[in-house]
Amino acid sequence: MQYSIKVVGQALITTLQGELDLHTSPQFKADIAAKMEAYPDIKHLIFDVKNMSFIDSSGLGVILGRYREIQPRGGKMYFVQANPQIKRVLQVSGLHKISEFVNSSQEVLDRV
């Protein structure tokens, strides 16, 4: 699992590569939480999952936890280029109702 986390304006852009599961999610959770603490006005979460090959409930738990932080600020959550497995997992979990599937991070940055 590899990832990079960067802040652009009020958006947090996370690019993920590999498999996010019980083993890899604690470190990811710590890193993304630290970044959000350092930038308390972050409103939008963009997850670039184009190269993410696997996610299960452990990974979804981390993502939903971050969403709960930005929700009171009126923020939104976006998934860039989700593959069919990831889309399906997001649908079964209901997370698709509170997020948007997009083609690029730029597309979101242009809008918010």
Next chain:
Amino acid sequence: METKNWIKLEFPSETVNVAFARTAIALFAAQLDLTLDELEDIKVAVSEAVSNSVIHGYQNNLGTIIVQASYGNGQLQIVVEDFGQGIPDIELAKETGYTTIPQERMGLGLTFIYEYMDDVVLTSQVNQGTKVTMKKNVPNQES
């Protein structure tokens, strides 16, 4: 059922073994004529069951997990078993969103297992352990 092939894995409940288990079972399942989507479903289901054994069954202490897979008569069967603390109320545990660790988990694992597999049997006894038996229909047997 006439079993054509089978495997059995036994490993300690280390989080790093979750990926090993789902990948190994997917490789075994790839002997059958399954679509890539179906293989992904199987990976998620195994990942959820093994993760539950690690997190809830053994509460992050070390214990043994056994994963078995077999196929024959148009079905792939996967059994994930632990000898941990068990589930007091199975019907409640199966409810979407029910979790005993609400601070960090979403109560989705069992929902994924039931959604992604064709037939699931969950049995458990407090202080003895939990066994998840899940089946996927494979109309065309071997590839």
